[in-house]
Amino acid sequence: MLTILVVGPVPAVVFGDESPAGFISGLAQRLAKTGQLEGTFEQTRYISVLSIPLRSSGTFTYQRGEGIVWRTLEPVASVVRISPDQGVVVVDDRNNPQPVPASELVGVIFLGVFSGDFSRLNDYFRVEHEQGVTAREGDHWELRLTPLRKQLAEHLRSIAIAGTQLVESITLLEPNGDRTEIVFETTESGEKFH
Amino acid sequence: MGAMSAPVMHRYLVGLWLLGLLIGGLYCGERILRGEVFQSNILGLIPERDEGGQSVYSGVTKNFEKRFVVMLSHPDPHQGSALAVALKEKLAQQDLVDMNGASESLLGELRDFFKPYRHQLLAVETRQRLLAQNPQDLAASVVTGLYSPVSGFRLYPFADDPFNLGGAWFQEVFPEAVRFRGTEIPSLRAEGRIWYLIDGQVRGSPFDLASQQALSTVLDDFPSQSGTQMGDADLLFSGVIFHATEAARLARSEISTVGSGSLLGILLLVIAVFRSRRALAAIAFTLLSSVLMALTISLLVFDRVHLVTLAFGTTLLGLAVDYCFHFLIKYRVHGDALVAGRLIRKGLLISAGSSIAAYLVQLVSPFPGLQQLAVFLVAGLVGACSAVLVLTLCFRELPSASLSPWxxxxxxxxxxxxxxxxxxxxxxxxxxxxxxxxxxxxxxxxGSSDDIRHLNSSSQSLLDSERKVQTLLGGIDPQRYWVVAGQDQQQVLERTEKVVAAIDDDRAPTARLAVAVTAMVPSLAAQRGDHALVASRLYGSDGAVTVMCVMLQSDCSQWQSLPGDVLDELEPSGVPATVAARFLPAALTTENRSIVLLRQGALPAQRKLESMAELPGVTYVDQVQVLSETLKSFRIEVTMLLAAFLGVFSLACIFFYxxxxxxxxxxxxxxxxxxxxxxxxxxxxxxxxxxxxxxxxxxxxxxxxxxxxxxxxxxxxxxxxxxxxxxxxxxxxxxxxxxxxxxxxxxxxxxxxxxxxxxxxxxxxxxxxxxxxxxxxxx
Structure with a gap:
């Protein structure tokens, strides 16, 4: 159901509670304060049947309450808009929104991560903090999202979200070994909006 | 009752009658305790008609009538999910209820079964695109999807189905399925709320009181057992069983109200007029005789007694007591039961006879419910009349208040x-x-009114709930459909495709109305056509796959062997039963027949209906219209009977009086x-x-x-x-x-x-x- 998933850059935080649950809870609280984000991304897809990886790049904007606009600029231009009201739509050349069938989950994940509403992600994934390095030390951290249900697991083995001060990369692993890596660079972020 | 002073013959007759009542009482008691005596299906009152494929109608109806859907929403989706899980678990514990399980295994089975045929099963929209677009555009569309963050539902991996033919086909067959979120309990978002779907089937008939009990016990108790969490939750219900349960409750309540009201009225009248316990006992004896006789004969003649018959039958109390009043008043005036009996006997027999004749006319009606009612009332009147005649043999009353004031x-x-x-x-x-x-x-x-829908007794809230569920789930209309017949399965499928085309050809893919087996399994001719189209437009030497591989800078050796040869073996009968069961048109397709259903809420234009009526082997069935026409023809029939009865009655009146x-x-x-x-x-x-x-x-x-x-x-x-x-x-x-x-x-x-x-x-x-x-x- 899910072929590619991207998650926007988010500020990493310093947390008092180092337990996995406490880390995730603290991260979610921090993300919930994010009002707007802008940046660029580079996406690389590794598909086993293709000789070379597919690389694309573009920009994204996020605004709380309104959603995300994801613009792929190279090599093929496209615009995807994800909003709480309309779900996931592809905006065509004439600026008409075309709903994407079976994209409810993608919308939930996008908006869940950007808005810090992990409760919605918990409907689909087991969200775990990869132990090793902690945010308190200001070093690398990583979250792993594993599908709860077989139906989703048949399409997506896991999602890894990694970062330091900001989320720096997202990796999606499919059951057949295909994977998608997205690297972010945030150019502007803020807690207030409008 | 003074039987001791009556002649021996009279005592034998009275004893015989009492013995008959005892046997009747024991028989009724045993049948009721054994259960399954009463039924509540309103359609059980209407005769079955062999029009437009009765067996198909039965199949459609039975398939639909066992299904039920409960949708639950809570402002807090977490609580909503927890409540839905708890409700589903409680329903699953009921013996007479089967809950629909998760769809993973079904999806897997469907995917595995249809995979070899994925290049010869095309969605209408895909077929149109392949015909309309050039290879460059077709390839560009796929490449754009690969670079896009979202690309929709896929049934098969990119490696097996780069053009996602399977995903598009699946969405056309099961358009509702892809709307659901893959949460523990399937859910969908609508109007800013998340609705959790809890669905299943009852094992028996939804009109069985045991099935109704199994479901209603859980649903009635669930809000109180779930405590404050349920406070803000909304529940929607859809399914015949909810309407049947409501109708049965209504009928039971009305039996109780009408029965109690009648009894109370009779009691007050007897007390007010006769002021005598013996008179009251005589009335009670008449009522008991009447009701026992009615129920015993009805249970002997019919397997089950309809609740509407019982509700209506309670009015028998009012009729049965009439004869006893005439007797008691004459007894008060003359002070002798035999004399009173002689005075009223002729009137009693003529009166009961004419009423019984009027009810017997209903026996010629083809309505099972009315036949049952006629038997119930005739038996009850015979019981009442006999009881009064028995009273004339044994009734004796102490001196009591006079009727003079009245x-x-x-x-x-x-x-x-x-x-x-x-x-x-x-x-x-x-x-x-x-x-x-x-x-x-x-x-x-x-004028007249014969619309069957006017007989619906469901409450407005239940009808609103049903409508909302249909809106959310996009249900199928079980009342209107086409039956397509043919000599063999391929002819049936080809004719079915013509019907679907006639209904939907000028509609956008998202606004299609027809739901037919050919969406899942087209005719072999159509499969061959689609395979040829896929082979030439996508995988041919100058097809889209070649262009796509250039765009992706890959050699694409993986797809050189595709699409392979067409497989001339896929027919509806070969689809696994578990998969076909989830797609009603497939479940109802036989070697010589299929049905084309319509989505809820819309009907093709009249001219289309007329043009399709000319297609060979095609019959349009509108159950609402058929049942309404049935009511109309029976109304006319009964009116004629009534007129004939009045004619005979007029002649009899003039002849005798x-x-x-x-x-x-x-x-x-x-x-x-x-x-x-x-x-x-x-x-x-x-x-x-x-x-x-x-x-x-x-x-x-x-x-x-x-x-x-x-x-x-x-x-x-x-x-x-x-x-x-x-x-x-x-x-x-x-x-x-x-x-x-x-x-x-x-x-x-x-x-x-x-x-x-x-x-x-x-x-x-x-x-x-x-x-x-x-x-x-x-x-």
């Missing part, structure tokens, strides 16, 4: 009023003729016109006409006693008491929320009221200012 009321108030009216004979006759003419005109203007018979006839006709005009504001239905048979019987009852016993205080009092109890019973029935019972109740209520007022007046008018002995009137 008789004096007649002579001082009622009789003078009728005399005064009788003095204006000409004016009254003219007025009556004018009123009857006006009522006839009014009835003509009202001469000129006096015309008084009975005018009373009957006036009562029938008045009752129909006052109760059929929405148009005359079959059930209004059937109720006229009761009015006829009851009016004749009253008139025959006046004929036989004379217009005097005693007869008037007995007639008044009899009318009062029946008016009470039918008046309560007129307040029923079950349309059928309401129609019956209101017609009989107004009919009785009119008969009670009009019949003595007719006798008064007939005799003029004097008291002719020929009319049997006593002053």
């Amino acid at each position: 008789l004096i009321f007649f002579s001082t108030r009622v009789e003078p009023a009728y005399l005064r009216l009788g003095a204006r004979r000409l004016q009254l006759c003219c007025s009556l003729a004018a009123v009857l003419a006006l009522l006839a005109g009014y009835l003509y203007w009202l 001469g000129r006096r018979g015309s008084v009975v006839l005018v009373s009957v006709l006036a009562s029938m016109f008045v009752s129909l005009a006052l109760s059929a504001a929405g148009g005359v239905t079959l059930f209004h006409v059937l109720a006229l048979l009761l009015v006829l019987g009851l009016t004749v009852d009253a008139a025959v006693f006046y004929l036989e016993l004379g217009l005097n205080g005693e007869t008037w009092l007995a007639s008044t008491l009899a009318s009062a109890t029946s008016i009470l019973a039918f008046g309560l029935l007129a307040l029923s929320d079950v349309p059928l019972l309401h129609h019956f109740g209101s017609v009989v209520f107004f009919g009785l009221l009119a008969a009670w007022l009009i019949t003595p007046l007719m006798f008064q008018l007939a005799r003029g200012g004097t008291v002719p002995a020929s009319l049997g009137l006593k002053s």
Whole structure:
């Protein structure tokens, strides 16, 4: 159901509670304060049947309450808009929104991560903090999202979200070994909006 | 009851009757305790018709009627999910309920089965695109999707199906499935809320009380067991079983209300008029005999008794007690049961006979419910009549209060009023003729109403809930469909494709109405056509795959062997039963027949319906229309029967009573016109006409006693008491929320009221200012 998933850059935080649950809870609280984000991304897809990886790049904007606009600029231009009201739509050349069938989950994940509403992600994934390095030390951290249900697991083995001060990369692993890596660079972020 | 002083023969007869009652009581008790005696399916009242493929109708109906859907929403999705899980677990614990499990295994089975055929099964939209677009555009579309963050639903991995033919095909077959979120309990978002889907089937008929109990016990208790969490939750219900449960509850409640109301009314009247425990015992004996006889015979004749029959049958209490009133009043006047019995016997037999004849007419009606009702009422009247005859053999009462106050009321108030009216004979006759003419005109203007939907007794909230679920889930209309017949399966499939094309050809892919097996398994000709299209447009040497590989800078050796040869073996009969069961048109397809269903809420234009009627082997079935037409034809049939019965009855009246018979006839006709005009504001239905048979019987009852016993205080009092109890019973029935019972109740209520007022007046008018002995009137 899910072929590619991207998650926007988010500020990493310093947390008092180092337990996995406490880390995730603290991260979610921090993300919930994010009002707007802008940046660029580079996406690389590794598909086993293709000789070379597919690389694309573009920009994204996020605004709380309104959603995300994801613009792929190279090599093929496209615009995807994800909003709480309309779900996931592809905006065509004439600026008409075309709903994407079976994209409810993608919308939930996008908006869940950007808005810090992990409760919605918990409907689909087991969200775990990869132990090793902690945010308190200001070093690398990583979250792993594993599908709860077989139906989703048949399409997506896991999602890894990694970062330091900001989320720096997202990796999606499919059951057949295909994977998608997205690297972010945030150019502007803020807690207030409008 | 004084049986000891009666002759030996009388004692034997009384003993025999009591033994019969005991046996009847034991039989009924045993059947009721064994269960499955009552049914509540409103369609059980309507005959089955062999039109438009009855077996298909049964298949569609049975498939739909067992399904149920509960949708739950909570402002907090987490709580909503937890509540939905808890509710599903509770329902799954019920023996008579099967909950639909997760769809993973089904999806896996479907994916595996159809994978070899993925290049010969195309969605309509895909087919149109392949025909309309060039290879460059087709390839660009795929490449754009690969670079886009979202690309929608895929049934097979990119490596196996780069153009996602399988995903598009699946979405066309199961458009609702892809709307659901893959949460523990499937859910979907609509109007800003998340709705959790809890669905399943009942194992038995939804009209079985046990099935209803299994579901309603959980749903009724769930809000209280879930505590405060349920406070903000909304529940929606969809399924025949919820309507059946509501109808059964309504019927039970009305049986209780009408039965209690009738009994209470009878009790109060007996206490007020007779002031005697023995009189009360005689009434109770008559009622018991009547009800036991009715139930015993009904259970002997029919497997199950409909709850509507029982609800309507409770009015029998009002009828059965009439005969006993006549007997008790004559007993009070003459002080001897045998004498009283002799006096009322002829009137009793004529009265009961005419009522029974009126009910027996219903036996020729093809309505199972009405046949049952006729048997129930005829048996009950026979029971009541026999009980009164038994009473004439054994009843003895201690000296008790006189009926004088009531008789004096007649002579001082009622009789003078009728005399005064009788003095204006000409004016009254003219007025009556004018009123009857006006009522006839009014009835003509009202016309008839045969829409089966008017018999639906479901509450507005349940109907709203049903509509909302249909909106959320995009359901299929089980009432309107096409039956497509053919000599073999391929002919059936090809004809089915023509019907689908005729319905949907000018519609956008998202607005298609038809749901047919060919969406899942097209005809072999169509499969070959689609395979050829895929082979040339996508995988040919200059097809889209070549262009795509250039764009992706890959050699694409993986796809060089695609699409392979067409597989000439996929037919509906080969689809695994578990998969076909989830797609109704596939489940109902046979070697020689398929059905084309429509999505809820829309109908093709009339011209399309007409054009499709010309296609070979195609029959359009509109169950609402078929059932409404059935009602209409039976209304006409019963009206003709009633007219014929009236004709025979008129001849019998004149033959047996001469000129006096015309008084009975005018009373009957006036009562029938008045009752129909006052109760059929929405148009005359079959059930209004059937109720006229009761009015006829009851009016004749009253008139025959006046004929036989004379217009005097005693007869008037007995007639008044009899009318009062029946008016009470039918008046309560007129307040029923079950349309059928309401129609019956209101017609009989107004009919009785009119008969009670009009019949003595007719006798008064007939005799003029004097008291002719020929009319049997006593002053």
